[in-house]
Amino acid sequence: DSQMTQSPSSLSASVGDRVTITCRASQGIRNYLAWYQQKPGKAPKLLIYAASTLQSGVPSRFSGSGSGTDFTLTISSLQPEDVATYYCQKYNSALGTFGPGTKVDIK
Amino acid sequence: EVQLVESGGGLVQPGGSLRLSCAASGFTFSNYAMSWVRQAPGKGLEWVSTISDSGDSTYYADSVKGRFTISRDNSKNTLYLQMNSLRAEDTAIYYCAKSGCSDGSCRYNYWGQGTLVTVSS
Numbered sequence: 001d002s003q004m005t006q007s008p009s010s011l012s013a014s015v016g017d018r019v020t021i022t023c024r025a026s027q028g029i030r031n032y033l034a035w036y037q038q039k040p041g042k043a044p045k046l047l048i049y050a051a052s053t054l055q056s057g058v059p060s061r062f063s064g065s066g067s068g069t070d071f072t073l074t075i076s077s078l079q080p081e082d083v084a085t086y087y088c089q090k091y092n093s094a095l096g097t098f099g100p101g102t103k104v105d106i107k
Numbered sequence: 108e109v110q111l112v113e114s115g116g117g118l119v120q121p122g123g124s125l126r127l128s129c130a131a132s133g134f135t136f137s138n139y140a141m142s143w144v145r146q147a148p149g150k151g152l153e154w155v156s157t158i159s160d161s162g163d164s165t166y167y168a169d170s171v172k173g174r175f176t177i178s179r180d181n182s183k184n185t186l187y188l189q190m191n192s193l194r195a196e197d198t199a200i201y202y203c204a205k206s207g208c209s210d211g212s213c214r215y216n217y218w219g220q221g222t223l224v225t226v227s228s
Binding site: 036038043045046050085087089091094096098099100 | 140142144153154157164166202207216218220221
């Protein structure tokens with residue numbers, strides 16, 4: 001089954017910066033890729049599915065792209081409330097493997 | 108409003124058993140696959156198990172296969188995770204999550220708040 005990697009493992013950026021997180025699958029997964037945001041002490045929240053479809057209610061500064069094995073999550077203008085850990089997840093099968101996560105902080 | 112409420116967590120000795128429950132409301136429970144995802148202290152998310160809408164198909168991570176059993180009661184809108192032969196490395200917050208489709212090959216669009224399982228002597 002496909003394994004998922006993410007880079008970087010953590011990053012620190014200024015408010016208003018453009019932030020990009022990369023996720024890679026060990027085998028092709030077409031566009032069966034979701035992104036989740038998890039704030040400290042909270043449950044994960046779905047941000048993006050089908051690699052690029054924004055979940056209802058998620059701010060438009062979040063976007064996703066990619067297909068096959070390489071995917072990206074972009075925050076166009078980082079806000080203080082975006083401090084969180086971000087996880088990708090493949091779902092081309094019922095074995096929903098997650099990436100190891102990327103922790104985003106404000107510089 | 109979709110709600111998922113987990114219960115059943117607690118402190119258990121190594122080798123012991125525990126059954127987690129997840130009470131669902133706000134959607135037609137029998138139409139969607141459900142999953143369990145766990146998070147060890149300070150660690151990332153780990154997919155544990157998924158069950159199809161009817162309960163006919165179940166899937167497990169290698170780390171829990173043979174020890175954990177996922178099940179559901181569609182008449183009670185409740186998801187379960189029976190955990191046997193527990194190990195220290197099973198210590199985690201366990202989340203139940205609703206799939207966006209019936210067979211589990213979907214994003215998880217709703218999550219519960221989690222229940223903590225601690226395996227220690």
